[in-house]
Amino acid sequence: MKSLTNATVLSFCLGMGCPFGASGVGAETVAASSIPAADLLQPADLAATLKSNSTTRPLVLQIGFRKLFDEAHIVDAEYAGPSGESAGLAVLRKRVAKLPRDSAIVIYCGCCPWGHCPNIGAAFSALRALGFRNVKALYIADNFGTGWIEKGYPVTRGG
């Protein structure tokens, strides 16, 4: 029953444009499920990259909500959101405007369960539309707390 209700709300949001709040601020909702599986990055893989001494680290962008970023975020990540809103998408576009189109970029949100995220699909779609081909979306199944922090991956607390 619970999942039916949630699915109903999600379908309604996806089909009609979510009427409930911020996600309706001028941005088209793009489902997280629209991101091809080949373009998903598992948290363990990103954590290993960040812990390595590699000089070719990707640019990591948090494209979710400011308060959650201020509480904690991936080490060296930059804030560039929220992509579910027009204003947030503008921040993202501005941040990447001068980057070479082959730049390695990882985007993540983790605000809520993957299938409900209002930001990750929009951010991925926007970057692809801008011509970026080396973009990965960090697959955080439930939220940033359980999917990253509780696993002991590198994190910066505080904005």
Add this chain to the structure above:
Amino acid sequence: MWHLPRVLGMTALCACLTISIVVADTPARLAGTLNTIAPDFMRTDLSGRPLQLNQFKGRVVLLNFWATWCGPCITEIPVFSRWQRRYGDAGLQVIGVSMDDDETAVKRFVAKHNISYPILMGDAKLGESFGGVFGLPQSFLIDARGRIVLRSVGEPNMEALRSQIEGLIRVH
């Protein structure tokens, strides 16, 4: 033998240092965890009324962190509103803490929906005081003595949550 007092002194010093380290570490480490007293806070709700968590001591509090952009959160809100109406006289107090960045969006949402409990704006500091609100929805069930008896991250089992609330209301 003559240096026994010095040894005892050193032992006592080490013990004190150990204790102070444990004490200093405890509040941050345990914040928001089960069976600890919920951290008190004071905010103004969206209606402009001051709200302090401790004013609800003696009642069972369901503290719900949510946001307008969070699908599972907006599924919960009508249920919590019903529970507030149904169990409010028996001692339940639901408090909604919005983690939206934009207060205007929250006010718009609240104006559209008949929410039967106070809503206030949260921030990173409030989230951190509860051990970190790193994703939504997230709820804390606090008993009449102010103790956290449930921390629910993600979509809760609503029937189990309701049963627990009913149990707490009966007890107190």
